[in-house]
Amino acid sequence: MPESLEDLVELLDLETIDVDLFRGRQPQTSLQRVFGGQVLGQALAAAGRTVDAGRLVHSLHAYFLRGGDTSVPIIYRTEGTRDGGSFSSRRVVASQHGKPIFYMSASFQQPEPGLDHQDPIPADVVPPDEAPTLASVLEARSGRAAADWDREWAALDVRLAGVTGRQFWIRASGKLPDDPLLHSCVLAYASDLTLLGASLLPHGIVIGDRRIQPASLDHALWFHRAFRADEWLLYDQASPSASGARGFSTGRLYSEDGRLAASVVQEGLIRPVDPELLK
Known part of the structure; x- marks a missing residue:
């Protein structure tokens, strides 16, 4: 994975091949498949490249179709499905070896005023400067050295914000340029990091468990x-359900001053390979 924030920014800076066609590079990684957040971030970067800079992404919906190959670049083809008076929508297909591995639809909006309300930020969380790093927590739970976790996720600073393991402080490990699209792409990248794990916690299992x-x-x-x-950003997570070898998780991302910045929903495969887990 990116060994620094600079590497992550470079990863999200796609090469333009042709009109609406982009190539995404791969980082050095020990992962067997491309990290889902990488494809999310790169696909959003591809879509954003084709939209007026004054329109900001407000939603995306994506499906992971095949595991990505970490040894070859990913090709992103963007389709301009609509440009209206206030909204623009885009569809992105990511491919490798001539086959689609990922689909995404994204919608962008010209900023405008409107009604405003939100759920409050959760109380009683550990402040970021007092919270343990995710690497140290995963080392204790998985037995894999903290240095290994740090090496894979060095572009992000992630810390455990609550004792339940469902709340994290997360931010880029350094200063980013003042580009709203880039900040959205980095958040998309980060949003896939811990969310599936929330569906395993009720069963006493952590991501990385070989079972x-x-x-x-x-x-x-x-x-x-x-x-x-x-x-x-405080990443507040929950898992309302797990069934059929799938885990369903939700997340809310709050700024430190309490503004609800984003919401996330994900379903992922959590297939037991150890029959003892089903007893």
Whole structure:
């Protein structure tokens, strides 16, 4: 995975091949499949390249069709499905080896005033400067060295914000340029990092446990309010259900001053490979 924030920004800076056609590079990684957040971020970057800069992404809906190959680039083809008076919509297909691995639809809106309300930020969370790093927590739970986790996720600063393991502080590990699309792409990348794990917690299992085959199946993200991905965001997660070898998780991302910046919903594969887990 990206070894620094600079590497992540470079990863999201797609190469233009032709009109509405882009190539996304791959980072060095020990993962067997492309990280879902990488495809989300790169696909959003491809869609955003084809939309008027004054229109900001407010939602995306995606399906992961095949595991991505980490050894070859990903091709992103963008379709301009509609440009209206206030909204623009785009469809993106990501492909490798001549086959689609991912579909995404995204909608962009010209900012405008309107009614405003939100759920409050959760109380009683550990402040970011007092919270343990995700790498140290995963080391204790999985036995894999913290340095290994840090090496894979060095582009992000992630810390455990609550004892339940469903709340995290998350931000980019450094300063980002003042580009709203880039901040949205970084948030899309980060939104896939811990969410599927919320569906395993009720069963006393963590992501990385060899008794489970995990994979992202679909992912939806709504952007509610302006935010910076290089400032602390509280990622408040829940899992209302798990069934049929699938885990369903939801998440809300709040700025440190309490503004609800984004909401996330994901369903993922959590297939037990150890029959003992089903007893």
